Amino acid sequence: MRFMITEMDKAWSAGIVDGEGSIEIHHRGSRRVKHRIGEKSEDYALLLGVGNTDERMPHRLGELFGGNVGKQDFDPGTGQLRMYYWRVYNKRAASVLRQILPYLITKREQAELALEFYDVRCQYVKSGQRTDGARWFPIAKVYKDNLSLLHKGKRDGDNKITKRAGVIEQPALF
Numbered sequence: 001m002r003f004m005i006t007e008m009d010k011a012w013s014a015g016i017v018d019g020e021g022s023i024e025i026h027h028r029g030s031r032r033v034k035h036r037i038g039e040k041s042e043d044y045a046l047l048l049g050v051g052n053t054d055e056r057m058p059h060r061l062g063e064l065f066g067g068n069v070g071k072q073d074f075d076p077g078t079g080q081l082r083m084y085y086w087r088v089y090n091k092r093a094a095s096v097l098r099q100i101l102p103y104l105i106t107k108r109e110q111a112e113l114a115l116e117f118y119d120v121r122c123q124y125v126k127s128g129q130r131t132d133g134a135r136w137f138p139i140a141k142v143y144k145d146n147l148s149l150l151h152k153g154k155r156d157g158d159n160k161i162t163k164r165a166g167v168i169e170q171p172a173l174f
Helices: 007-020 056-065 090-103 108-126 136-152 164-168
Strands: 021-032 040-052 068-072 083-089
Touching: 007 021, 007 040, 007 056, 007 090, 021 108, 021 136, 040 056, 040 090, 040 108, 040 136, 056 068, 056 083, 056 090, 083 090, 090 108, 108 136
Parallel strands: none
Antiparallel strands: 021 040, 040 083, 068 083
């Protein structure tokens, strides 16, 4: 059951995302789409996730924000522990990021870029464009690549992401 999320909950969640979280632009390839039976489709989606060996952390995030909470069992012979995870996609991921953004430190730039991606994606859809087509993929891929660069900490001398200008120079969407 979800309830009123306090500022303390948001700050705690931001700390967890900063330390244990992942902000991604996820390429969902070749899945069947129900409203177009038989057609295969691809898309890019905003993904926010947290994984930890302590199940309380992902469960608490699920209580606060909803989403998917689950576990991944590992082979005991490898010495890896069971992993618990929490994931939200697209609209819910953007909502969570907007709520915790003021408290993010290490993943703040990633969150800002991910939100920019999501807003552009929403504008693209509102304009009647399909997000599984050739016009959208190059735009989404630039965001995905830039987010990967931020994740890896690769920057140019001006402390900006190396390919960021590629997003700004994209042709008009509408």
